[in-house]
Amino acid sequence: MRLTDFWTRLEEAFGAAYARSIAADHSFGELGNRTINQAIAYGIDTATIWRAVVAAYPDRVPSRLR
Template sequence: MRNTVFRRLMADEFGEVRAETIARDHVLSSLGGRTVDEALEAGQEPKEVWQAICDAFDVPFERR
């Protein structure tokens, strides 16, 4: 998954403003205690980050 696809999925799921806020501020233990932005900057794959977001926010299977 490309970063642009990941950002589109985030915006579609949470709305553009909330997606940006989650990516910047929400710390996930499944990402090593990092935010989405920190994990992506550290080189973690967007698909792995998306899975962590889906798990943390109970995104339904059909939208994963």
């Protein structure tokens, strides 16, 4: 998944402002307790990051974005 596709999906699922907040503030256990921003900087694949987001927010991410 390209980085631009990742951000598009995240913003579509959560809205632009909340998506950026989640990216900066929520630590995901599946990403080594990193935030999205930290995981991207660390070099973790965006598809892996997206799967962690979907697992953490299953009711928030529409099935068409999974």
